[in-house]
Amino acid sequence: MTSPFVLRAADVAAYSPANHTGTANQRIIGKETVGARRVEVLLGTISRGHGALPHAHPNLEQAGYLLAGEGVSELPGKRRSLRAGDWSFNAAGVFHRFEVVSDEPVQVMVVYAPPYSENPNAAVVADGMDDPRFRAGAIEARDVPVDASPIDLPHYQRAQVRPVISRQTVDSRFLDIYMVELAADGCVAPHALPDVEQVLFVRCGAIDGQIDGQPFQAIAGEWIFVPENKELSLEAVRTPCALVVIRAHDAAT
Incomplete structure (x- = not known):
């Protein structure tokens, strides 16, 4: 049964995103695929030694869920190893970077809200890891808890x-x-x-x-x-x- 509401990665073309190396993204949920206005969901495939250069999104939030592989995520004052099944979160305006350390490519589901859509005005690139802006904002950096208690979700x-x-x-x-x-x-x-x-x-x-x-x-x-x-x-x-x-x-x- 086909449905306009169901999306598959095999049906979406890949592109090379800005501020990344060795990365192929597929925009699964977006304006062009389903007319989304509030959210964008990507599937990224990243090879060893590559990933996201230090940058920030001033007006949107970004979450990532690793489906395969292993990488290192850096936020101001924080460095964390991520494996399949782990989540990361980048608050609006917080600089961040990511690098794959596994031989196996990383596959990661990336969520933006509001949508990013590769808008150059929606990203600010740091001048390397020594950029003072990368170290600023540590108070806004958040680790995703791995042991949050179950809740009742209506419906x-x-x-x-x-x-x-x-x-x-x-x-x-x-x-x-x-x-x-x-x-x-x-x-x-x-x-x-x-x-x-x-x-x-x-x-x-x-x-x-x-x-x-x-x-x-x-x-x-x-x-x-x-x-x-x-x-x-x-x-x-x-x-x-x-x-x-x-x-x-x-x-x-």
């Missing part, structure tokens, strides 16, 4: 939900991201979120669902885009299912 039934990016975990303004484990009989009851765009990434398993009354099916490695104000419902298909649930909205007040 999610027979599910374990752990927040990774939220106002409570990293003081995010535009993004809320949850790791969700659905039981074999788990489901998401029909609901619509005003002024919020959602993206669901299927980590494992399969789901059946509806968006605005239109049925869809998705399997591991696929993304589902839910436009703002559109009703979503879904259920796991016979076996447990793991999802990343991304929500992008206006800045929290």
Whole structure:
């Protein structure tokens, strides 16, 4: 079953992003693919010794989820090794860099809110690691907690939900991201979120669902885009299912 709401990496062309080396990005969720206005989701493939040069995004947030490989992330005053299954978060205006250290290329899902779209005015490049701007802003740098307590997420039934990016975990303004484990009989009851765009990434398993009354099916490695104000419902298909649930909205007040 094909659906305009379900996206696959195989259907999206790659490009070389600015301020990076040895990197091929695919814009899975964006204005040109699904008409997204609040969120952008990329799949990046980065070879050993390459990655993101020191830079910052003054007016948007960036989250990353490693799917394969290993790298080193640097923020002002912080250096962290990242492996498959780890999250990173770059607050608006905080300089950051990333380098792959594994022989295996890194695959990383990158989330921007608001969208970046390779806008040169949305990035500021540092003059190397000794640039004072890279060291500034340490108070704004955040580590993503690895042991956040499970929460109850409205509409999610027979599910374990752990927040990774939220106002409570990293003081995010535009993004809320949850790791969700659905039981074999788990489901998401029909609901619509005003002024919020959602993206669901299927980590494992399969789901059946509806968006605005239109049925869809998705399997591991696929993304589902839910436009703002559109009703979503879904259920796991016979076996447990793991999802990343991304929500992008206006800045929290």
